[in-house]
Amino acid sequence: MSSVRTLLSLALVAGTVACSGGKPAESGGSAAPATSGVVIRLTGSDTMVNLNQAWAENYKTVKPDVSVQVAGGGSGVGIAGLIDGILDIAASSRKMEPEEIAKATKEAGAAPQEIVVGMDALAVFVNKDNPLKEISIEDLAQIYGDGGKYTKWSQLGVKNTACSADEIIRVSRQNNSGTYAYFREAVLGRTADFKLGSVDQSGSKDVAELVTRTPCAIGYSGMAYVSPGVHALKISKKTGEPAIAPTVESALSGEYPIARPLYFYTHGKPSAQAQAFIDWTLSEPGQKILQDIGYVPAPKASK
Amino acid sequence: MRQTLSNRLGVAAEPIIEWTIRLCGWSAIFFVFAIFFFVFREGAPFLFGKLDIVEFLTNVNWRPDSRIKAQYGVLALITGTAAVTALAALIAVPAGLGAAVFVSEFCPRRLREVLKIVIELLAAIPSVVWGFIGYMVLNPLIIWATGAPIGINILNGGIILALMSVPIIMSMGEDALRAVPDTYREAAIALGASRWQLVYKVLMPAAKNGLLAAALLGIGRSVGETMAVLMATGHSIQIPGSLLDPVRTLTATIAAELGETVEGGDHYRALFVIGTLLMLMSLIVNVTADLVVKGVRGKQNG
Numbered sequence: 334m335s336s337v338r339t340l341l342s343l344a345l346v347a348g349t350v351a352c353s354g355g356k357p358a359e360s361g362g363s364a365a366p367a368t369s370g371v372v373i374r375l376t377g378s379d380t381m382v383n384l385n386q387a388w389a390e391n392y393k394t395v396k397p398d399v400s401v402q403v404a405g406g407g408s409g410v411g412i413a414g415l416i417d418g419i420l421d422i423a424a425s426s427r428k429m430e431p432e433e434i435a436k437a438t439k440e441a442g443a444a445p446q447e448i449v450v451g452m453d454a455l456a457v458f459v460n461k462d463n464p465l466k467e468i469s470i471e472d473l474a475q476i477y478g479d480g481g482k483y484t485k486w487s488q489l490g491v492k493n494t495a496c497s498a499d500e501i502i503r504v505s506r507q508n509n510s511g512t513y514a515y516f517r518e519a520v521l522g523r524t525a526d527f528k529l530g531s532v533d534q535s536g537s538k539d540v541a542e543l544v545t546r547t548p549c550a551i552g553y554s555g556m557a558y559v560s561p562g563v564h565a566l567k568i569s570k571k572t573g574e575p576a577i578a579p580t581v582e583s584a585l586s587g588e589y590p591i592a593r594p595l596y597f598y599t600h601g602k603p604s605a606q607a608q609a610f611i612d613w614t615l616s617e618p619g620q621k622i623l624q625d626i627g628y629v630p631a632p633k634a635s636k
Numbered sequence: 637m638r639q640t641l642s643n644r645l646g647v648a649a650e651p652i653i654e655w656t657i658r659l660c661g662w663s664a665i666f667f668v669f670a671i672f673f674f675v676f677r678e679g680a681p682f683l684f685g686k687l688d689i690v691e692f693l694t695n696v697n698w699r700p701d702s703r704i705k706a707q708y709g710v711l712a713l714i715t716g717t718a719a720v721t722a723l724a725a726l727i728a729v730p731a732g733l734g735a736a737v738f739v740s741e742f743c744p745r746r747l748r749e750v751l752k753i754v755i756e757l758l759a760a761i762p763s764v765v766w767g768f769i770g771y772m773v774l775n776p777l778i779i780w781a782t783g784a785p786i787g788i789n790i791l792n793g794g795i796i797l798a799l800m801s802v803p804i805i806m807s808m809g810e811d812a813l814r815a816v817p818d819t820y821r822e823a824a825i826a827l828g829a830s831r832w833q834l835v836y837k838v839l840m841p842a843a844k845n846g847l848l849a850a851a852l853l854g855i856g857r858s859v860g861e862t863m864a865v866l867m868a869t870g871h872s873i874q875i876p877g878s879l880l881d882p883v884r885t886l887t888a889t890i891a892a893e894l895g896e897t898v899e900g901g902d903h904y905r906a907l908f909v910i911g912t913l914l915m916l917m918s919l920i921v922n923v924t925a926d927l928v929v930k931g932v933r934g935k936q937n938g
Contacts, residue, residue: 498785507892508701524703530874532882535892546776549785
């Protein structure tokens with residue numbers, strides 16, 4: 334058994350060596366400076382991992398001698414890393430608490446800088462033939478939440494003529510999705526579960542696609558995925574309060590209830606290289622990548 | 637001198653060749669057990685630790701990521717797999733065997749060649765394409781035809797799986813019917829049997845084993861199919877009340893969730909327990925099939 338293990342670990346080591354050997358070659362002729370180049374360590378929010386990775390990969394083409402190391406683990410992990418001083422940038426989908434800022438300031442000798450690099454806004458949408466125009470977070474919780482009492486469109490006072498069965502088909506995401514986690518937190522509450530029996534799709538695009546094809550359905554995904562076959566609902570916090578349409582402006586102003594800023598926090602005063610990277614993410618090509626992934630661009634003010 | 641040398645070489649080579657061939661034979665068995673072992677090993681710490689096996693099999697709630705209390709109940713997933721597979725078998729076995737009888741006995745030779753090629757082409761379509769057809773084509777069709785609130789459901793998954801297993805059942809079934817000696821056919825026709833009587837009374841009993849094997853292989857494909865059912869069944873955790881309810885299968889759950897679980901975590905191990913469960917299920921199906929075939933053979937000989 335032990336010899337098998339040695340063999341396995343040998344194979345693993347060989348694999349890693351082969352992989353890491355392959356990386357510099359990818360970036361072309363600039364292989365030599367890449368090894369001696371600067372490393373920016375960026376860790377945190379799971380929601381932002383794909384975004385950060387896309388940024389890191391594209392940044393290679395901008396500055397081949399800077400490599401951005403991306404890891405996930407959650408916003409808390411990133412902030413903890415910042416406090417421990419092992420990171421250059423923490424990615425976070427929540428604001429840092431005052432005591433966390435105090436600790437980080439103490440460690441780095443300067444206060445961490447907060448940069449809003451983008452926004453994550455969820456659109457809730459129904460089929461284009463559904464007459465429903467707006468919905469409250471409370472009603473959404475009754476539809477999606479465990480123990481919620483709404484299962485028919487008529488219970489919401491909607492005459493959904495395209496849907497003869499009158500049943501609300503809940504389209505949701507698979508449980509490994511960050512969108513799923515955020516929707517649960519923002520709509521159902523911090524400690525609540527989804528009602529089982531929702532139709533779980535593996536991507537935001539699939540949700541919009543399915544709602545387009547299903548007159549009885551309701552679904553949610555990042556704002557960028559709202560397609561012509563569906564219409565996004567205006568959302569109010571409570572029944573009776575004014576409902577807000579999901580737009581870039583309402584997400585930025587904080588009026589739209591299910592949107593949140595995505596932050597970068599720097600380790601004290603950022604190094605010139607880290608600052609250059611952050612500036613690049615806020616630049617047009619950086620924000621284009623962010624929009625391609627499905628997020629709302631950062632407010633211009635933070636530039 | 638030379639002769640004795642080659643002789644010696646031959647003598648020396650003989651056991652090596654024999655062992656190589658033997659190794660090839662045994663390796664199949666070895667691999668099956670190795671796969672079973674590794675799947676089981678990943679799930680075992682959870683299976684014998686925190687998991688209450690009765691609750692695992694009887695609880696409807698599959699909530700591996702709950703913030704309140706993670707629940708691992710696979711009853712809804714088992715019902716989903718069973719429902720979709722049963723419907724697929726109900727459609728595919730008669731259709732596949734019927735096609736086999738037609739192609740082997742009733743069809744003019746030219747048409748037979750064309751038909752065989754076309755139907756076998758069906759078997760070459762990747763499962764993700766089948767899933768896509770279920771999702772994009774069958775989904776609106778089912779809504780339009782039945783008035784169901786959603787078109788990706790048991791019916792959709794069953795039809796897609798049936799279409800996937802018909803080619804297998806047909807081509808294996810046809811082989812089984814062709815293997816019946818022509819003397820049987822000649823004798824039956826000489827006795828004045830009609831074509832239908834020939835098929836029903838002579839060929840079907842004579843090819844019973846092969847036809848049964850064909851049907852079971854087709855069903856086996858349905859149980860193990862993942863990608864197509866992931867897309868076509870709706871991926872929804874619930875005990876279905878009708879054919880038009882979306883469900884989720886065991887295989888689709890593993891496919892959808894394994895990639896993002898923490899290695900060694902409860903959720904990860906629970907998925908491997910599901911894997912073990914699936915292997916046990918196919919083992920039971922295969923052993924039952926074997927026993928049934930043996931029983932049929934015994935009766936025939938006796």
